[in-house]
Amino acid sequence: MADFQSIKTKVEDGIALIELNRPDVLNAISRGMVTEIRSAFETFDKHDAVKAIVLTGNEKAFAAGADIDEMMEDDAVTLELLNQFKDWDQLHTIKKPVIGAVSGYCFGGGFELALCCDILFASEKAQFGFPEIKLGVMPGAGGTVKLTKLMGPKNALEWLWLGEPMTAKEAQKHGIINRIVAPELVVEEAMKFARTIADKAPLSLRLIKESVRYAADHSVQDGMQLERKNFYLLFSSEDQKEGMKAFTEKRYPHFKGK
Amino acid sequence: MFETINYESRAGVAWITLNRPDKLNAFTAVMHKEMLAALKNAGRDKDIRAIVITGAGRAFCSGQDLGSSDNPDYGEVLRKGYNPMIQELVSIEKPVIAAVNGVAAGAGMSLALACDFRIASEKASFIEAFIHVGLVPDSGNLYFLPRLVGHAKAMELAVLGEKISADQAKELGLVTKVAEEEAFIQEVEAFAVRLASMPTKAIGLIKRYMNKSWESDxxxxxxxxxxxxxxxxxxxxxxxxxxAFMEKRKPAFTGR
Incomplete structure (x- = not known):
């Protein structure tokens, strides 16, 4: 694996753990960091030994926002030519399950990064929010879009306009996070969850993710079409034969991801 | 360091003393800020394993300084001053003791209620003073009081606003201990030092989840x-x- 500057990675028991690692700046998300996350995601997505990915920060901050110093002097044309969001777009193409484990501050770009995860676990003390309005800008990596899809336009506008922090409890109420966990155990619980799904049929995990992500952005009719094709597709897998056979033989299945 | 309070730490205990004795330690906007800073400091300091809040002079705290506020919007005074202080106090995962040396009135009583333990001097008294000026108990008072003494008694105290003595408070289960005036500080010190030598993390977890139990099934x-x-x-x-148990000796807890 490449030598990373802004993140740390390790693979443990079939789970890849990616830790954002710029503790001096509360894990502020620089462009370099996003490129590294993308690179780690893509590597682990192809890596056979990895069944799921856990993304986390540290106890104080998942990521307190984007790196402001880096973009302060930018103009519209530089940003267009830089095309930094290409890396962000790629984060959504990962086929394996991505579990986010959030402690502390999760603001701005950090919140957007968390929203790229499939499942989110948060500490009781985690705080989410889009403070961009206070800097005279707005979210640029999907914040307005994803928040709106999760909580509806009225709620989203309130949070985006005020820029105030949201507690884990509020985030859960709006369907932003799956589970609230004790601060000491966020990563551990996320890893445990990742290991639980790592035992499931890999192709099913993959096609369910594709179907659910597609359903969130398309009509019921279109979603059902894709679901059907994916359902049929699994019938050409060895795991489907094994899974159904094990069921009738009343034993545990052994899935191979084929 | 502070103007309206005094902060000192010794033997693993942070002592926060409300220090406006001539005003019976009534709250002002500055005192809210300083209390918040002191609580944050005590919460962060790894060497601090218990916190005592007490008052200088003859009162614990007489509540809001009604003469000090130019702001007629009491809601904002609470949101900006009292509420962050109470939230901070409750979120500190260390034992917080109110050493109630004298009268705890209005928001002063609320402050004592938000603490994890109350040790009262025989000279102490508690009074839900709000009703006497046509106001309602605030600063968490309506949350803590019924939980501590039960709904019926809390209604009685909040609506009638009668002063209760240290002994009556003890009977209600509001205070852990009533101490004679001369022995009061030593008793508080002994209690705080005892807590500061206990397993701090476990105490913090008990506090966190016992608080959460009120809103959980x-x-x-x-x-x-x-x-x-x-x-x-x-x-x-x-x-x-x-x-220590296996070796039949007294444990030496470090809070880690």
Whole structure:
């Protein structure tokens, strides 16, 4: 694996753990960091030994926002030519399950990064929010879009306009996070969850993710079409034969991801 | 360092003394800010394992300084001043003791109620003074009081606003101990030092989840207990407690 500057990675028991690692700046998300996350995601997505990915920060901050110093002097044309969001777009193409484990501050770009995860676990003390309005800008990596899809336009506008922090409890109420966990155990619980799904049929995990992500952005009719094709597709897998056979033989299945 | 309070730490205990004795330690906007800063400091300081809040002079705290506020919007005074202070106090995962040396009135009583323990001097008294000026109990008072003394008694205290003595407070279960005036500080000191030598992490977890129990059902609390026990089971103090038990000696807890 490449030598990373802004993140740390390790693979443990079939789970890849990616830790954002710029503790001096509360894990502020620089462009370099996003490129590294993308690179780690893509590597682990192809890596056979990895069944799921856990993304986390540290106890104080998942990521307190984007790196402001880096973009302060930018103009519209530089940003267009830089095309930094290409890396962000790629984060959504990962086929394996991505579990986010959030402690502390999760603001701005950090919140957007968390929203790229499939499942989110948060500490009781985690705080989410889009403070961009206070800097005279707005979210640029999907914040307005994803928040709106999760909580509806009225709620989203309130949070985006005020820029105030949201507690884990509020985030859960709006369907932003799956589970609230004790601060000491966020990563551990996320890893445990990742290991639980790592035992499931890999192709099913993959096609369910594709179907659910597609359903969130398309009509019921279109979603059902894709679901059907994916359902049929699994019938050409060895795991489907094994899974159904094990069921009738009343034993545990052994899935191979084929 | 502070203008309206005094902050000192000794033997693992942070002592926060409300220090406007001529005004019976009534709250001002500055005092809210300083209390918040002092509580944050005590919460962060790894060497601090218990916190005492007390008052200088003859009062614990007489509540809001009604003469000091130019702001007629009481809602904002609460949102900006009292509420962050109470939230901070409750979120500190260390034992906080109110050493109630004299009268605790209005928001002064609320402050005492938000603490984890109350030790009262025989000279102490508690009074839900709000009603006497046509106001309602605030600063968490309506939350803590019924939880501490039960709904019926809380209504009685809040609506009638009658002063209760230290002994009556003890009967209600509001205070842990009533001490004679001469022995009061020593009693508080002994109690605080005792707490500061206990397994701090476990105390913090008990505080966190006992507070959460009020808004949770049994299955949630059972899960909280499992999470808390897992965390506590990983502390050095747990190991120390078990070895001390096996070796039949007194444990030396470090709070880690």
């Amino acid at each position: 049994l299955s949630e609390v059972l899960e909280y207990e499992a999470l808390a026990q897992k965390t506590a089971g990983g502390t050095e103090d747990h190991k120390e407690g078990v070895s």
